[in-house]
Amino acid sequence: MKRQDDGSRSERAARMILGAAVITAAVLTGAIFVYMLVLSFPLFTHGQVFRVLIQDWAPLQGRYGIRPMIGASLALSSGALALAIPASLGCAAFVTIFGRPKPAFFVRRFVQTMTSIPTVVYGFVGVFLVVPTVRDLVQAGSGRCLLSALLVLALMITPTMVLFFIDAMESVPKEYVLAASALGAGPAEKFLWVVLPCARAGLITGVLLAFGRAFGDTLISLMLAGNAAVFPSSLFHSARTLTAHIALVIAADFQSLEFASIFVCGVVLYAVNAAVALAAWSLRSRLLENRP
Amino acid sequence: MKTRTWLFTILCVALCLPAGEVFAGAYDAFQGKEGTIKISGGTAHIPVMQALAKEIMTRHPGVRITIAGGGSGVGIKQVGEGLVDIGNSGRKPTDEEIAAYNLKVHQWALDGVAVVVHPQNPVKSLSLQQVQAIFAGTVTNWKEVGGPDKAIHVFTRDEASGTREVFWEKALKKGPVAATADVVPSNGAMKTAVATDPGAIGYMSVGHMDASVAAVTLDGVTPSVETVRNGTYAVSRGLYSNTKGEPSALVKAFLDTLYSPEGRAIIEAQGFIPVP
Numbered sequence: 001m002k003r004q005d006d007g008s009r010s011e012r013a014a015r016m017i018l019g020a021a022v023i024t025a026a027v028l029t030g031a032i033f034v035y036m037l038v039l040s041f042p043l044f045t046h047g048q049v050f051r052v053l054i055q056d057w058a059p060l061q062g063r064y065g066i067r068p069m070i071g072a073s074l075a076l077s078s079g080a081l082a083l084a085i086p087a088s089l090g091c092a093a094f095v096t097i098f099g100r101p102k103p104a105f106f107v108r109r110f111v112q113t114m115t116s117i118p119t120v121v122y123g124f125v126g127v128f129l130v131v132p133t134v135r136d137l138v139q140a141g142s143g144r145c146l147l148s149a150l151l152v153l154a155l156m157i158t159p160t161m162v163l164f165f166i167d168a169m170e171s172v173p174k175e176y177v178l179a180a181s182a183l184g185a186g187p188a189e190k191f192l193w194v195v196l197p198c199a200r201a202g203l204i205t206g207v208l209l210a211f212g213r214a215f216g217d218t219l220i221s222l223m224l225a226g227n228a229a230v231f232p233s234s235l236f237h238s239a240r241t242l243t244a245h246i247a248l249v250i251a252a253d254f255q256s257l258e259f260a261s262i263f264v265c266g267v268v269l270y271a272v273n274a275a276v277a278l279a280a281w282s283l284r285s286r287l288l289e290n291r292p
Numbered sequence: 293m294k295t296r297t298w299l300f301t302i303l304c305v306a307l308c309l310p311a312g313e314v315f316a317g318a319y320d321a322f323q324g325k326e327g328t329i330k331i332s333g334g335t336a337h338i339p340v341m342q343a344l345a346k347e348i349m350t351r352h353p354g355v356r357i358t359i360a361g362g363g364s365g366v367g368i369k370q371v372g373e374g375l376v377d378i379g380n381s382g383r384k385p386t387d388e389e390i391a392a393y394n395l396k397v398h399q400w401a402l403d404g405v406a407v408v409v410h411p412q413n414p415v416k417s418l419s420l421q422q423v424q425a426i427f428a429g430t431v432t433n434w435k436e437v438g439g440p441d442k443a444i445h446v447f448t449r450d451e452a453s454g455t456r457e458v459f460w461e462k463a464l465k466k467g468p469v470a471a472t473a474d475v476v477p478s479n480g481a482m483k484t485a486v487a488t489d490p491g492a493i494g495y496m497s498v499g500h501m502d503a504s505v506a507a508v509t510l511d512g513v514t515p516s517v518e519t520v521r522n523g524t525y526a527v528s529r530g531l532y533s534n535t536k537g538e539p540s541a542l543v544k545a546f547l548d549t550l551y552s553p554e555g556r557a558i559i560e561a562q563g564f565i566p567v568p
Contacts, residue, residue: 056471057471058471059451060468127484127488128488131488131489132488132489135489139443140443141443141445142445142447142474142485142489142491142492143489144474144485222477226474226475227450227474227475227476228471228472228473228474228475229471229475230471230472237472238472238473238474240475247477248450248451248452248475248477249450249451249452250366250452258451
């Protein structure tokens with residue numbers, strides 16, 4: 001009897017501590033959002049409420065719009081995903097289904113090692129390898145462009161995505177795969193019709209997390225994308241992402257409207273990443289409910 | 293362990309004594325002083341700050357000096373907010389900044405801002421009008437200014453750069469910079485960008501230049517220590533170290549060494565012109 005009391009008391013304490021931690025985390029996240037809104041207030045009171053989001057960036061002419069940066073961020077992260085998703089799917093499929101044990105093991109270890117390479121190393125390699133190559137091949141501009149950043153960014157987010165995909169594919173119940181084999185399915189058919197549909201919740205989580213990482217990455221776009229604050233109309237044009245814009249303008253005069261614009265960038269980054277996380281959450285829960 | 297530390301200290305002091313006698317004065321101000329000096333801001337200042345810090349810290353191990361970059365804007369902001377002891381800037385802080393933060397401004401050098409191209413670029417001389425047209429984006433091919441048939445890649449600096457401000461005011465005469473120009477965040481990044489791109493043009497601190505980039509003669513004047521000193525090269529600026537109010541004794545000792553013969557020698561060795 002006494003032991004049970006103890007148990008429930010310690011359980012209540014644990015629940016309270018964990019609850020407090022959750023509330024603190026939620027309040028802090030909310031506070032950051034409010035803080036950014038407050039600090040971007042000068043721009044909003046300057047009579048530019050929505051113009052900030054749709055205008056171009058020309059501080060000397062008094063325009064502090066961040067549309068070019070929003071465009072660049074979205075183009076860069078979705079482009080990197082478009083490259084990285086097929087590569088990651090192939091890699092994960094090789095490790096879990098198609099590959100012989102030894103090469104599969106090697107690839108898995110290799111991918112795990114790749115996740116621990118710091119971003120700045122990718123950026124560095126990009127500056128001395130990717131940028132000159134793109135410049136020589138494309139012959140349009142300095143080689144610092146969306147394409148260079150996109151290639152390196154895709155390389156950076158692939159390992160994380162591969163690990164997520166491997167986890168998702170390995171959690172597919174063995175019985176399903178065996179049943180498909182018994183019905184005469186080959187490896188490709190098993191992959192397409194059994195593994196992929198069963199693993200889709202994990203796959204989607206991996207993709208959305210990778211998108212968040214690509215969208216929030218600063219260093220690669222700062223070093224490779226060229227940072228011209230112009231709406232990107234081609235893969236070969238110099239572009240400035242929201243994160244690079246923050247890094248470049250953070251040193252400006254504290255009172256200036258340039259400085260206020262970086263908080264609007266922060267709000268946009270925050271909103272997009274929050275939307276992605278919420279989408280991942282709801283998709284995941286819906287898919288898990290429908291699971292056979 | 294403790295005796296070993298003591299022995300090491302005594303050894304250091306013993307080693308430093310003869311040197312201290314030869315170069316009497318400048319570094320003696322740190323005698324018996326201990327503590328940390330935090331420095332941040334202008335990227336042009338960094339080589340001088342590092343060389344000076346090395347001299348001081350080897351002689352007086354009790355003094356720690358940390359040096360960070362960030363750009364002129366960061367330097368002014370961080371010293372104003374009390375985050376660092378010295379905030380460097382490659383431009384004089386504005387009157388508003390001086391008033392808002394109660395800054396004390398110490399100028400210790402003159403620096404030129406040179407137009408730089410890739411060393412293999414045959415164009416070694418440009419007029420001010422040509423430079424303005426290139427940065428405005430109206431001239432886009434090197435053949436229009438006497439070079440090969442190759443596109444010009446324009447590199448500029450970030451919004452908070454003191455180098456950019458001086459270049460924009462004195463070379464571009466506040467003219468436009470093409471919005472499509474690539475932006476790099478420091479003098480070092482500018483050097484890397486121009487050194488690795490045969491079609492590049494950019495601008496950077498004269499003190500930061502080396503053989504990996506080539507300076508362009510502007511209206512017939514080559515940017516160098518001599519031409520900046522005698523005023524014939526007009527695109528120049530002061531290098532400033534700012535403190536919030538009166539500096540502490542330790543920080544003052546550091547600033548004073550910048551004006552001492554030893555400090556001036558370091559400033560000259562890094563390619564700047566000591567002032568006054």
